[in-house]
Amino acid sequence: MNRPINEMRCEFESRSVNEGFARALAAGFLSQLDPTLEELGDVKTAVSEAVTNCIVHAYPKGIGKILLRVRLYPDSTAEITIRDWGVGIPDIDKAMEPLYTTGGEDRSGMGFTIMSSFTDGLRVRSRPGKGTTVVMKKRVSPRTEPK
Amino acid sequence: MKVTARFHSGRLWLGLKGDLDHHGARDAMILIKSRIEELYPRDCLLDLSEVSFMDSSGIAVILKTYKLMNELGGRLWIENVPAQPMKVIDAAGIDRLVAISSLTAKE
Ligand SMILES: Nc1ncnc2c1ncn2[C@@H]1O[C@H](COP(=O)(O)OP(=O)(O)O)[C@@H](O)[C@H]1O
Numbered sequence: 001m002n003r004p005i006n007e008m009r010c011e012f013e014s015r016s017v018n019e020g021f022a023r024a025l026a027a028g029f030l031s032q033l034d035p036t037l038e039e040l041g042d043v044k045t046a047v048s049e050a051v052t053n054c055i056v057h058a059y060p061k062g063i064g065k066i067l068l069r070v071r072l073y074p075d076s077t078a079e080i081t082i083r084d085w086g087v088g089i090p091d092i093d094k095a096m097e098p099l100y101t102t103g104g105e106d107r108s109g110m111g112f113t114i115m116s117s118f119t120d121g122l123r124v125r126s127r128p129g130k131g132t133t134v135v136m137k138k139r140v141s142p143r144t145e146p147k
Numbered sequence: 148m149k150v151t152a153r154f155h156s157g158r159l160w161l162g163l164k165g166d167l168d169h170h171g172a173r174d175a176m177i178l179i180k181s182r183i184e185e186l187y188p189r190d191c192l193l194d195l196s197e198v199s200f201m202d203s204s205g206i207a208v209i210l211k212t213y214k215l216m217n218e219l220g221g222r223l224w225i226e227n228v229p230a231q232p233m234k235v236i237d238a239a240g241i242d243r244l245v246a247i248s249s250l251t252a253k254e
């Protein structure tokens with residue numbers, strides 16, 4: 001396992017206005033790997049899904065804290081971690097099934113499906129009452145043209 | 148999130164502008180629903196050309212709009228979808244329910 005060449009962490013409150021902030025922050029930091037517009041869009045989408053889940057599901061009745069951490073590796077991969085200290089997920093396998101949602105009509109149940117199809121690896125750890133950690137890997141393709 | 152509406156002979160055109168995420172979806176849905184219920188259109192066109200970002204919250208907005216139009220016996224089209232929202236729509240597989248056309252031809 002190689003060591004990260006750079007790392008950033010940011011903690012913010014679970015307010016929906018911070019969804020755009022978290023996307024911009026992750027994308028801005030990832031820019032160091034010189035990703036394509038599509039790769040940047042993929043990371044924004046995956047981060048948006050994970051952060052929205054913290055806001056909607058982890059802290060349904062109030063405001064809690066969310067941690068976003070991005071690590072960049074020398075082989076042009078990024079590891080993105082989103083963590084909350086909310087209600088947790090009782091059955092992770094079930095939660096990750098397409099269309100499964102506990103959120104009713106406002107949700108589509110496609111969050112985890114999108115996180116996994118837009119990244120190169122998704123791991124979810126959770127304990128009811130303690131919180132949830134989502135870790136995603138994204139490989140950035142090396143550019144053929146020299147800069 | 149901004150929603151602009153134009154209505155002509157049974158056709159309701161709705162232009163969405165901004166980020167269609169969970170934060171933007173609430174306002175967008177209220178505006179879309181009120182226009183549809185007020186104008187009772189036969190056809191509804193959601194123009195996404197000015198949507199700067201969309202995630203699965205936007206999928207929920209499209210599906211809710213589809214249900215509203217279905218209840219009226221009307222039809223829904225999603226038009227001018229930029230690349231990032233298109234990728235999300237493809238991953239969610241909702242093109243089986245709603246007619247979708249991308250913006251790529253014009254990009
Ligand atoms: N951070 C979280 N804390 C608690 N529950 C979560 C969290 N993330 C996801 N879940 C659970 O997993 C389900 C599926 O999540 P997702 O695929 O994103 O769909 P959606 O957000 O549309 O419900 C949610 O409805 C919720 O029950």
Ligand SMILES: [Mg+2]
Nearest residue numbers: 049052053111
């Ligand atoms: Mg979700």
